[in-house]
Amino acid sequence: MNHSFHIPVRGTLRNLAPYSPGKPIWELQNELGLSNVVKLASNENPLGPSPKALEAIALSLSDLHRYPDAGTVRLRQALAARHMMAPEQFIVSNGGDELITLIAETFLEPGDEVIVCSPSFSEYEFGAHLMGATVVSVPLDPSFQFVSEAIVEAVTARTRWICLCSPNNPTGTYLSRDALHRLLDALPEHVLVLLDAAYSQFATASDYTDGLEFVRAGYPVIVLQTFSKLYGLAGLRVGYGTAHEALIRQIVKVKEPFNVNALAQIAATAALQDEEHVRLTLEANQEGKRQLYHAFQKMGLSYTESMGNFMLVEIGAEANRIYEALLARGIIVRYGGIWNLPRHLRISVGNREENAGLIRALADILACGK
Numbered sequence: 001m002n003h004s005f006h007i008p009v010r011g012t013l014r015n016l017a018p019y020s021p022g023k024p025i026w027e028l029q030n031e032l033g034l035s036n037v038v039k040l041a042s043n044e045n046p047l048g049p050s051p052k053a054l055e056a057i058a059l060s061l062s063d064l065h066r067y068p069d070a071g072t073v074r075l076r077q078a079l080a081a082r083h084m085m086a087p088e089q090f091i092v093s094n095g096g097d098e099l100i101t102l103i104a105e106t107f108l109e110p111g112d113e114v115i116v117c118s119p120s121f122s123e124y125e126f127g128a129h130l131m132g133a134t135v136v137s138v139p140l141d142p143s144f145q146f147v148s149e150a151i152v153e154a155v156t157a158r159t160r161w162i163c164l165c166s167p168n169n170p171t172g173t174y175l176s177r178d179a180l181h182r183l184l185d186a187l188p189e190h191v192l193v194l195l196d197a198a199y200s201q202f203a204t205a206s207d208y209t210d211g212l213e214f215v216r217a218g219y220p221v222i223v224l225q226t227f228s229k230l231y232g233l234a235g236l237r238v239g240y241g242t243a244h245e246a247l248i249r250q251i252v253k254v255k256e257p258f259n260v261n262a263l264a265q266i267a268a269t270a271a272l273q274d275e276e277h278v279r280l281t282l283e284a285n286q287e288g289k290r291q292l293y294h295a296f297q298k299m300g301l302s303y304t305e306s307m308g309n310f311m312l313v314e315i316g317a318e319a320n321r322i323y324e325a326l327l328a329r330g331i332i333v334r335y336g337g338i339w340n341l342p343r344h345l346r347i348s349v350g351n352r353e354e355n356a357g358l359i360r361a362l363a364d365i366l367a368c369g370k
Contacts, residue, residue, distance in 0.1 A: 012110075015129035038354045041332040043169070043199075043310045045232035046351040047284060049267070050277040053233060056270035057263050068262035075260075075269045079240060082272055083212060088245045091252060092268075094259045096198055096226045096239035100127045103161070103222060103241075105254040107192055108133045112160040115151060119144075119170060119339035121196065124163035133160070144171035144304055144312070148183045155191060162187070165196040166211075167203055170339055170346040172306025177209040184219050192247075193221045198239075199308035201230040201278070202285055208307060215242055222247060229309060230281055231271040236264040285309045288349035295359040299366060310348045312336070319343050325365045331358055 072092040080087040093099040100123045108114070110132030116124045118137045128135045136159070138150050151162065166175040175183075184193065195211035203210075211223040222243040228234035238260060241251070271277070292311060296303045302314040315322050323335040323345060336344030347358065 040348040049232040050271035050274040052274040053267035053271040070257040095237035113158040167307035176207040203307040
């Protein structure tokens with residue numbers, strides 16, 4: 001039996017579009033019948049997950065009939081000890097994406113304004129539109145650097161939230177400690193700042209800050225970090241926010257009680273102690289960036305020096321065609337069109353063999369034009 005119905009949805013859904021993730025390996029394998037696919041599209045850890053995390057998961061499988069700890073107490077205690085702060089200053093979320101949504105649900109009303117820099121991570125806009133807020137975009141400069149003065153000038157009485165990603169995805173550029181300090185001091189007291197520091201551990205610039213020093217100093221800043229990148233736990237979805245206790249108490253009110261599964265909590269707590277995995281990951285990332293920088297220089301390609309585990313490369317007018325040609329060879333990267341950068345590709349740093357395969361394929365495509 002056919003039924004006709006018309007169920008109205010919230011008007012703000014007109015502004016929402018589903019997140020577009022990097023193409024998964026299995027999908028490309030199915031599409032092209034490929035057995036060997038290299039994914040350099042989602043800024044994942046090419047060394048895999050923390051071995052200590054895997055061991056902790058294996059030891060905990062028999063307890064899966066129990067609900068996870070709704071308060072993520074042990075993980076918050078471990079984070080507090082690592083960062084020399086109080087457990088009450090942390091909230092753990094189902095990946096950094098959920099934290100962005102929770103912040104939006106906590107602090108935004110319809111008609112409020114959210115300032116985002118462009119190009120950057122799209123989920124800030126999603127959170128704003130979800131709550132009926134207005135997105136105010138402040139472009140990065142032509143070198144993809146933050147323009148602090150322009151951000152301050154964009155603030156109005158309706159501004160509730162400023163989203164800063166540093167190192168910035170997809171550009172790899174960052175906001176220096178002094179620039180962030182000046183920006184925070186220039187903002188009115190009703191404005192909350194989200195500093196998305198998901199790639200903070202990869203940053204090597206001496207003037208970089210992950211923002212935690214400003215949380216300790218009492219600024220209205222929420223620092224977002226994640227276990228998806230450095231610790232290699234992207235498949236488990238564990239992110240966390242750090243802020244003044246008063247801000248955390250409000251965000252907890254909108255959090256689902258069991259938002260982070262038990263294995264994710266256990267794995268993240270163990271991964272925090274895996275110093276060897278962290279060391280090897282950072283070394284591999286630095287080596288991989290040098291390998292890719294050298295190759296791009298030889299090919300005459302312009303790139304943006306990155307403080308993350310990825311880099312933005314200017315390919316030219318044929319960027320989309322070259323993206324498709326790489327896919328045909330089993331290499332997945334990200335086409336810059338999703339950030340309104342149609343001449344660019346964002347390429348994650350892989351292991352030495354993956355990087356070498358990308359370099360060979362890209363050089364061949366550029367040389368032969370297909």
